[in-house]
Amino acid sequence: MPPASRTLSDAELAAFKERLCDVAEAMFAQAGAAHVSMRQIAAALGVSPMTPYRYFAGREEIxxxxxxxxxxxxxxxxxxxxxxxxxxxxxxxxxxxxxxxxxxxxxxxxxxxxxxxxxxxxxxxxxxxxxxxxxxxxxxxxxxxxxxxxxxxxxxxxxxxxxxxxxxxxxxxxxxxxxxxxxxxxxxxxxxxxx
Structure with missing residues (x-):
């Protein structure tokens, strides 16, 4: 994830959302969507626990x-x-x-x-x-x-x-x-x- 101190381009935002969805998809399929938390998704991405909330309101939206x-x-x-x-x-x-x-x-x-x-x-x-x-x-x-x-x-x-x-x-x-x-x-x- 690029540093938060600079504004991300539309392409960077889209790429991160795609990466987040890829990671979440694999986790949902393996454990079931109800058993995957936003914190777990963030950890798998190597970002702070709040980062996914910048892109999605919650797990259901992902x-x-x-x-x-x-x-x-x-x-x-x-x-x-x-x-x-x-x-x-x-x-x-x-x-x-x-x-x-x-x-x-x-x-x-x-x-x-x-x-x-x-x-x-x-x-x-x-x-x-x-x-x-x-x-x-x-x-x-x-x-x-x-x-x-x-x-x-x-x-x-x-x-x-x-x-x-x-x-x-x-x-x-x-x-x-x-x-x-x-x-x-x-x-x-x-x-x-x-x-």
């Missing part, structure tokens, strides 16, 4: 920032996979499914914090709520494809939830070590055969 970053990266990858895949709605949905599994397996801590944690702002018109909504919208590509092909909306959305639940379950089981490596991708391959 957790929200970590989750926002995760949802934004996740949604961006799914959107890019869907938009960058030529062909049918099924091919686009399969590409988004691959991006989903790839993100979850490569970012296990982030994925767990995104989907296993709920905060007051998850469904509000807040930065966190908007990030959650964007990510959820990226998960609707399968249902959108079914609707475009003539499936009634209620049935399409039910199928969409079934696919998401199955994929989330497969990823969660693999991340927990309950199923062997590659299980989530195999589940995705089987789901693609259904569509």
């Amino acid at each position: 957790l929200a920032a970590v989750r926002i970053r995760g949802f934004e990266r996740f949604a961006g990858l799914l959107e890019a996979a869907h938009a960058g895949t030529p062909g049918s709605a099924a091919a686009k949905a399969a590409a988004a499914g691959r991006a989903y599994v790839d993100f979850a397996l490569a970012n296990a801590n982030t994925y767990r914090l995104m989907f296993d944690t709920h905060q007051q702002g998850d469904s509000a018109d807040t930065p966190l709520g908007r990030a959650v909504a964007r990510a959820r919208a990226t998960l609707s590509v399968y249902g959108d494809g079914l609707i475009a092909a003539g499936t009634p909306e209620a049935e399409a959305r039910a199928m969409e939830l079934l696919i998401w639940s199955t994929l989330h379950g497969a990823v969660t089981l693999e991340l927990a070590g309950t199923t062997p490596p590659g299980s989530a991708r195999e589940t995705l391959r089987l789901l693609a055969r259904l569509g």
Whole structure:
């Protein structure tokens, strides 16, 4: 952390907030967010106990920032996979499914914090709520494809939830070590055969 006696540039402020979020994310994932204090985060960063409060009001705000970053990266990858895949709605949905599994397996801590944690702002018109909504919208590509092909909306959305639940379950089981490596991708391959 640069000395407090000088004014930090916007880039330095942003870099420190990112570093703080990186450290907090790892600590939250390891111990659970409720078991990590601001003092512990400060100690891990090698700064005074009050320094994190210059950037965030408290632990919940840091957790929200970590989750926002995760949802934004996740949604961006799914959107890019869907938009960058030529062909049918099924091919686009399969590409988004691959991006989903790839993100979850490569970012296990982030994925767990995104989907296993709920905060007051998850469904509000807040930065966190908007990030959650964007990510959820990226998960609707399968249902959108079914609707475009003539499936009634209620049935399409039910199928969409079934696919998401199955994929989330497969990823969660693999991340927990309950199923062997590659299980989530195999589940995705089987789901693609259904569509």
